[in-house]
Amino acid sequence: MQVGIDQIGFYAPNQYLDLTALAQARNEDPNKYLIGIGQSEQVVIPVTQDVVTMAASAASQIITDDNRDKIAMVIFGTESGIDHSKSAAMYVKRLLQLPDQIRAIEVKQACYGATFGVQTAKDFVRANPDKQVLVIGADIARYGLNTPGEVTQGGGAVAMTIAADPQILALDDATSFRSEDVMDFWRPLYRTEALVDGRYSENIYVDFFKAVFHDYCAQTGRTIADFTALTYHLPFTKMGLKGLRAVLPEASEQQQAILKANFEASRAYNRRVGNLYTGSLYLSLISLLANAELTAGDRIGLFSYGSGAEGEFYSGTLVQDTPQLNLRNWFDAYFKQRRECSVAAYEQQFQQQLPAHDVLLDTRADDARFVLTGIRHDQRQYVDRQA
Structure with missing residues (x-):
């Protein structure tokens, strides 16, 4: 029995900041952002959106009357949780009208949480093949105005259903993972913006990728030649390129060309959305499916990384030929209807935060x-406008 990603959806707000405009406002060479970081635009998150609303919007694209009663679990990976106690998954469960006979939990390990959800869901479905699991990765990346990390902000949500006989990607059993207690990125409870040791984090990321990729190959007997594409967690797209370059010498010249071309396809959407934290790897997968020429049976590698630090490499085989025209058409329409936000308007919205009282x-x-x-009696108030 095959188990894997059956459906996948994405949501981010319809405002964006052009990073050329941001570079000019910060007296920087735009190529520092466009080439040096590998980003061209980033989503701007209004105060009326949080990880719950974005997750519900992404999941509503793949939860229908056909599969709603099959969902037995919601696993919500995020590092932008809205409550110290109550899971964000519980709010999503209500907004999507999922059955009461369900588990709804939130998991956290920086940008790795959604991958833990995928692996947990895979094991659950193997034991319960008539059920599905909704896995969500949703975050808002905040580093502060006029900071080195400002150009790597963004946000949004990716939602996936993990099921038997999947329509998109059949996942293998083999996986390699690694964890170390390092301080490359963190956000204390008293801060709304993250702290990061940028250069150290980049080095840890590449080291973790090489370690788990080579361990995976040792486990399975596979080599880089077995992969049509390698997808990466992309807090900024140049980070994934550094990971790819670390193993490219192991590939033939022809294979290098294929992997580089498919990496470009896999980072097209991340360049324009920005940093999703837990959802970044899976937006990269969507971008690959929508923009690369792939064939059923092609093997796709996935590298997940969460600072602090946790890394995992696993793979799956494509179930259907691509391009995935539905994904491409959705993103074409999404980018077309977005509104550009001026730097001044972006700064104003960035500073607009929920107060610690009813509003x-x-x-x-x-x-x-x-x-x-808003907030009423210290409870966030969510509305489904289609209800």
């Missing part, structure tokens, strides 16, 4: 299906 928010500028309307 009613103006949602008229937010056209999303799910919105945060």
Whole structure:
């Protein structure tokens, strides 16, 4: 029995910041961002959106009357949780009208959480092949205005159903993982912006990738020649390119050309959305499926990394030929309808945070299906405009 990713959906707000404009406002050479970081745009998150609303919007694209009653678990990976106690998955469960006979939990390990969800879901479905698991990776990346990490901000949500006989990617049993207690990135409870040791984090990322990739190959007897594409966690797309370059010498010249071309396909959407933290790897997978010429049976490697640090490498085989026209068409429409946000408007929205008291928010500028309307009696108020 094959188990893997059956459906996949994405959501991010419809405002974006052009990083050329940001570079000019910060008196930087735009190529520092466009080439040196590998980013061209980033999503701007209004105060009326949080990880719950974005997750619900992404998941609503793949949860229908056909599979709603099959969902037995919601696993929500995030490092942007909204409550110290209550899982963000519980809010999503209600907004999507999922059955009560369900587990709904939130997991955290920096950007790795959604991958833990995928692996846990895979094991669950193997034991319960008539059930499915909804796995979500949703985050808002914040480093602060006029900081070195500002160019690697962004946000959004990816939602996946893990099921038997999947339609997209059949996952292998083999996986390699590694963890070390390192301080390359962290956000204390008292801070709304993350702290990062950028150069150290890049080095740890590459070291972790090489370690888990080579361990995976040792376990399976596979080599880089067995992969049509390698996808990466992409806090910024140049980071994944550094990981790819670390193993390219192991490939033939022809294989190097294939891997480089497919990497470009896999980072096309991340360049324009920015950093999703837990969802970044899976947006890269979507970008690959939508933009590369792939064939059923092609093996795709996935490298997940969460600072602090946890890394995992696993793979799957493509179930259907691509291009995935539905994914490509969705993103074409999404990018076409987005609105550019000026640097001044971006800065204003960045500084607009929920207060620590009851408040009613103006949602008229937010056209999303799910919105945060405010706080009442210390409880976040969510609305489904289609309910």
